[in-house]
Amino acid sequence: MLQFNMSEFMERMSQTKKSMYEKGIDVLLITDPANMNYLSGYDGWSFYVDQMLVVIADENQPIWIGRKMDAKAAQLTTWLYQENIIPYPEDHVQSNQKHPMDFVAKILTQIGQSNRRIGTEMSSYYFSALAYEKLRVNLPNAIFSDASLLVNYVRIIKSDQEIDYMKKAAKIAELGMDMAVSSIQEGVRECDVAANIYHSLISGTTEYGGDYPSIVPLLPAGENTSTPHLTWTDRKYTNNELVIIELAGCHKRYHSPMSRTVSLGKPTEEATEAASVLVEGINSVIEFVRPGVTCEEVEKVWNDIISKYGIVKESRIGYSIGMSYPPDWGERTLSIRKGDLTILQPNMTFHLMPALWFDNYGIEISESIRVTGNGCEALADYKRELIIKDQLHIAL
């Protein structure tokens, strides 16, 4: 079930160890499920319980430690030898008596790693404050440091195989967006549109299937378009409202997000103008992006455009993407914003997401972008405009 050649896994291990060496880390405890998958292949919806991959500087293979009932999934999905898959007993699951990190500390002690320099992912969703405390108490001779994003930064430049998966995901995103645009109309319930979108995203194409995206399709309508993270309800769409669709195609856990905005009926003049500024901004950014420029410089191109129109936007306009698990499809490395001095390189990928939210409405049009050898490309091919569904207009 491995999704990459062993040589690619070896290269990832080698880059990770190089970074560990530079940061003075002997033992890296990886709890971000995307990082676990990236290095070992491990894939399963088991991240709601404690689990980790242990990378030891002077050992060839990482060690998977997780819940007993998931050990078989580790055997089925990873390249690890059986002896490097270590299950903890079921009575440690969501118990207030026994914590999985007590078990982890015992294993680390047994294999002689308890007094080394240990890196943990302090900002991982799946490494709780309690887990960290338990480790600290059980490993008093270890020297802890924050290794958040260490593996994420190894992931920042994609391999050709990864780009292939992301392009497949982009194709799925196009299908999902087509379904959204055709389903949204007056009198239809939001939940039925969401159901149709999901069907497209999961079914995928006839050649390859879709995987679950790390964020649900976001579908705010009407006044709710003024804020980005509301999910669908079972109300019916009315005429003369905006509907934002933000979704991602996903293939083998790799994501290509995309957003568009649909106007049911003739859009207001201000919405039309906002969409036009947005498209001008996106096109200018895509024109500008190339290896060697910084994220901050990219943001400035955008900001110069909107400033012309008197618009101010505080939030970032993009973030790195690739492999991920819920709750976020971002990779949390580069952000396209002021102060981010990351220099773009070929095969970096990001979601260019320069939405505009106002008091009572918002517009989103976004693209997943790959930096190429001398510029960049949008992974999906979808009309970049405010999509107007005007029944009167159609009738004529």
Add this chain to the structure above:
Amino acid sequence: MLQFNMSEFMERMSQTKKSMYEKGIDVLLITDPANMNYLSGYDGWSFYVDQMLVVIADENQPIWIGRKMDAKAAQLTTWLYQENIIPYPEDHVQSNQKHPMDFVAKILTQIGQSNRRIGTEMSSYYFSALAYEKLRVNLPNAIFSDASLLVNYVRIIKSDQEIDYMKKAAKIAELGMDMAVSSIQEGVRECDVAANIYHSLISGTTEYGGDYPSIVPLLPAGENTSTPHLTWTDRKYTNNELVIIELAGCHKRYHSPMSRTVSLGKPTEEATEAASVLVEGINSVIEFVRPGVTCEEVEKVWNDIISKYGIVKESRIGYSIGMSYPPDWGERTLSIRKGDLTILQPNMTFHLMPALWFDNYGIEISESIRVTGNGCEALADYKRELIIKDQLHIAL
């Protein structure tokens, strides 16, 4: 957009404050999105960035602190006054320079709460080890304690309105299971079955829509049925294999999970026997469950049955359910297992999930259960058996 009467929110606040008082907590920092929703109504897919609800023992309203672009969602979905919705600036999002907890600490200091007894949800998915460290450093005069599950335990007994939502979710689960059973057949891709299931779960019924379940539909087939948390692929089903379906209907964030197992072709004798033991076990448990018995006693009923057949099962056979967000639909309070002395009371709800996993296959049949005044009821109504799809048999 409130999903409950204000009196219900007030009662929840009052129970929470009572528990805070008992535990010696003046200020409770709530980061579990289900707990945030339970007390304030807040609902949005924004939990991938730091956010919280602050409950202060001597203040009537909690305070929502979150990302600036989500403040409008807080205004739209909660009962809080505008002045109790406090946004942090966008440059704090996934930044290695500014952390949202620096902002939170500043607010707590400004409003005179920096030297009080502060409870945090140390085992919440959305309160990172780093977030905790930042708070500790910024609030040196506060006394911190672990308030994990404090609100979860307030949630353990459901109101009538909550039960109504869960019954609606159970109806949606039935539809999803029907769709799964009818879609699974030889030559069909797993992803297409998953797509159909999703469509049913999100579309819901004609009277009310479905919400996104906190776990994706789990669909292991063949050897993969021996482990519970593998997700679908795009391979095609073959004849003579088992397929497990574990899904949940969800309505207004309330879940009713259900599992069944389908046999494509005639099942093996051992699978038939395992399913028969499972059904006998579930039925005996449902017969036994009533107010006043402990979780441990419930588990013993199950264990006595499987022991008769020489089967040993280490993992728990159930856990509390209700409102939740990804990555888990469990509420993490009661577990049906040895050592859990929680006494069942009317309107407690749990997923009775006594699956059997063997070396090369597994069987799951599970029910969402509500404890009633004098017994219990399954929330859904679905045939409780190994479902056999034998084409030869059908042809006859």
